Amino acid sequence: MPDPLLIDSALRILLWSAVTVGFYWGAKQIYRRWPRWWLSPLLVTPVLIAAVVLALHASYRDYIGGTHWLVLLLGPATVAFAIPIYEQRGLIRRHWPVLLIGMLVGSGTSVLTSWALATLAGLDGPLRLSLLPRSISTPFAMEVSGDIGGIPDLTAVFVVITGIAGAAMGDIILARVPIGSALARGALFGVGAHGAGTARAAQIGETEGAVAGLVMVLVGLLNVLAAPLVAQLLR
C-alpha cells in the first residue's frame, strides 16, 4: 500500500498544476485575439485561480504546495537570458556606459519614489520595505526584500503588479512622449517593468527586447549587490 499522504500530495500537484497551466494557456489565447492590458494573462490567470481556490475552500498553502515547481522554473528562465544577451554582445559593447547610467538613474528613482510615496501614503515598517525592490524581477526582488527586512512573499506580489501595470503604462508613455532610440525604449521596459515589460518590449522590436532583457538582468544584479548597503542606510 502506498502512503496515503504521498497520494494526497501527488494529487495536489496534479490538480493545481493543471488548473494553473490550463488557465494560463486559455488566457494567452484570449490575449492573442484581444491584446488589451486588462486581459493580460498575468492579470487574468491569478484572478481565475483565486476563484477556484476560494470555491474549493482551499488555502494558499495548499495551492503553492502543488505549484511551487513552477515558481522554481524562474531560476532556469534567468539562465536562459544568457542566449539573447550573448547574441546582443555587440550592442552591449557599444552602449554599455549609456545603459549603465540609465540603470543607475532608474534604480535610484525606483527606490526613492517608492520610499517617499509610501511614506506620504502613511505606509511604514516591513510593508514599506517590501515595496522598495519591486521594479526588479522576482528572484532578485525576493532576495533583496529579505536582505533589507521586507516580506519576500509580499514583494513577489508587488513585483507582479509592477510588471502588469508597467507593461501597460510603457505603451501609454511611448504614445505620448516621443523617445527616439530603440535603446531608450528597451531600457524603459527593462528597468521599469522587468519580465512582463521585457515581453512587451520584445513585441515592439528585436533591439528593444534584447536591451530590455539585458537591462532587466543587470539591474537585478545591481540591486542585489546594493541591497546590503541600502539595508545599512535604513537602519
Added chain:
Amino acid sequence: MSSRTVIAYATHVLRHSAPLQVGVVIGFWLAGEGIVRLFGLPLPGGIVGLVIVLALLASRRIKTRSMRRGAQWLLADMLLFFVPAVLAVLDHQELLGLTGLKILAVILVSTVSVMIATAFTVDRCYRWRADHAGSAPH
C-alpha cells in the same frame, strides 16, 4: 560507431530538441544553485548559472545553437512562472482594503517615474555620445 560519431549524433539531436535544451538550461541552473549553497553567496542560483553560461559562450566552449530553442521556450512562457507567486495575496487579506489601494497608487506613480527617468536618461546620453562621436575630429 566510434565515440566521435556518437558525440556528433548527440550534438545533432541536442540542436534540434527544445525539451532536451530546457534540460541543459535546468542543469546549469542546478549547478548555479549548488555553487551558491557551497559558498553561501548572497545571489540567486539562476544568476550564477547565467554567468557560467555566458563565460562558456564567450570562451566558445558551447554554442548558442545547443540552447537557443530551449531558452526561447522558457522565456516565451516566463509569465506562467510568476502566476503562483501572485496568489500569495490570498494570505494577505489586509491588502484588499484601503492599504491595497494606497500600495497600488504608490506602485503606479513610482513605475511611471522610473520609466520616464530611465528612458530620458538613456535617450539623452545616447544622443550626446552620437553627437560627440560625429563632431570629433578624426
